[in-house]
Amino acid sequence: MARGDQRPVTVHTIAKHVGVSPAAVSTVLSNRHEERRLAAATVEKIRAAVRELGYVPNIAARRLRTHDPEVRHIDLGILTTFEAPLFLVSRALRQVQRMADARTDPKRKFSVSIGMFHAGRLREMPGLLNASRFNGVIVTNTLPDDDAFLAATALPYAVVVLGRRIPNYFCVLETPGESGRRAAEILLASHRSQFVVLTPALLTQSTAERAAAFCATVRERTGRDPARVIASSFVPASGAEALRAHLAAGRPCDALYAVTDSLALGAYQAIRDGNRRIPRDIAVVGVGDHEHADFFDPPLTCVGPANDTVAEQVATSLFHLLSHRRVKPVELHVPPSVVMRVSA
Amino acid sequence: MARGDQRPVTVHTIAKHVGVSPAAVSTVLSNRHEERRLAAATVEKIRAAVRELGYVPNIAARRLRTHDPEVRHIDLGILTTFEAPLFLVSRALRQVQRMADARTDPKRKFSVSIGMFHAGRLREMPGLLNASRFNGVIVTNTLPDDDAFLAATALPYAVVVLGRRIPNYFCVLETPGESGRRAAEILLASHRSQFVVLTPALLTQSTAERAAAFCATVRERTGRDPARVIASSFVPASGAEALRAHLAAGRPCDALYAVTDSLALGAYQAIRDGNRRIPRDIAVVGVGDHEHADFFDPPLTCVGPANDTVAEQVATSLFHLLSHRRVKPVELHVPPSVVMRVSA
């Protein structure tokens, strides 16, 4: 089916190949040959050619051609990495959808979708640079490389960055460091002394700042830096593995700050496996980015961005940019919310 | 900014309004007026008009115009509902992406995205019917209305249905009923007698069949139907609430089958709150659709579609349809995998 090195096949290619008109090909492709009463033989020949030449329709052309000129179609995207857990974007997604629904009418339709890119390779995402994919996007879960790319580029459309600080962009983020500091305070308040931060090896802006602020606060109050336990990735299993190793080595820990809830979930397992109890032996604080933190056993005490507020801010900003283009970029800081549950 | 009832504004509208050419407008829109050395005044006038008239670019037109005719762009979508938890699609998504990456070359690029629709309103999704949005899609988490819509429509492109049986479609699904039966067997084997099924109020094909097969098996072996506990939705909180009510009413339960892991997660909480232990007092079986079932406390015993196998099948089927169009629709049944962990 691949044709190697020539240009992609179009309806024209097929038409020429079969000896019919592009119109006939189009008719067959959309299964409308019955009403057009094409000869069965023609239909078959066209189908064969389509298969043989490996035809792939050009979606943009179809869309342009078929769209009703009376209605405006607005494409909104939430751009995240394949590597990040999907639930991280679900609140923002739902909020954007809610606002889109409220603005939908017969002449104005929205599509909200999640676009995925490989961490660190945002620049490779087709259509980002020339604005040929989305009318507006929310970008999140970027890695430093992606941030650098954004910083170096002026994207000519509505872009809201979630959870990162990037010059000249409209950014919504948790208060820098504030989360880590509050987390430290909670643990300090329960008179712990052996502090541990659990982080993934690859830090994002937010996770790096949470960890840094946590360490700074602990150091300030106790004179010592917390131990740093590094998980190879951000999935629970790697968090479990890292903490298990730490505990098994007999290294002390009675207060744990996980910069991500998934990591906290893994930590729970390691702690159970080490026959310690939460919070009796080890108090745990997470950040509240997991939708089910309340259902952890015991429920996870969290200090982190107030997710609903963040989602609302980010969606509002997006629609704002959409209607008043060229607004002055701002950073919106959402103060962390503290949810005291059982784990600390 | 809304202009009420006329046709959407295009670059032409703006050009006419300002008294310049469409090209000038386009240049300003893509921030290239510097290199074109447009007069600052002109730029400002255009910007003002753009804002005033509420211009929204037509993405399809842009894409068509700007795309490099040497490269084929293939749009793949995973279509799911806003209402379903996003992690349900993550395995399929990653698998599709993996296969897309393997097929990517300089003249062939893929975009994989998640498209969202409101449960029961798949038919309203723009571009679905006329194939003007995706070259191929995986549809999942549909409600009966959506299934009916699909059944009544012949979509002229690659469609793989995940987890539903729909005539004339390429469907990948867990073995009907098999999961429910195996779940019952596991619980029966541990000599339980007070069976309960926990389901959401709104059943999908899969959840309905799991529950039905479970009940049938239990009835067959014990002569009695399991009690049915109905959660108002599928989030953990509603599962917890429903089971809590059941237990609080003093109704018996020593074996629980949750047709969804989220519900099982809620059940865990209700069971803890009722001071029962898992599995000592109540054995629990889930389906393994939650990515973190292994990190539940205790880890959840699951009988359900082997998710990786399903993801692989579904992605393979999609690419298969993409390259050999008009393949005979088939149903692919993936036998359930049983993961015995601690909860039963």
Place this chain on the structure above:
DNA sequence: GTGAAAGCGCTAACAG
């Protein structure tokens, strides 16, 4: 039964 022609909205190339 089938082909020709027009044009969706946009931007790039070229001409002034």
Place this chain on the structure above:
DNA sequence: CTGTTAGCGCTTTCAC
């Protein structure tokens, strides 16, 4: 500094 022209790939109307 700006306008005109052409055409991306497709489908739909109309004419034969």
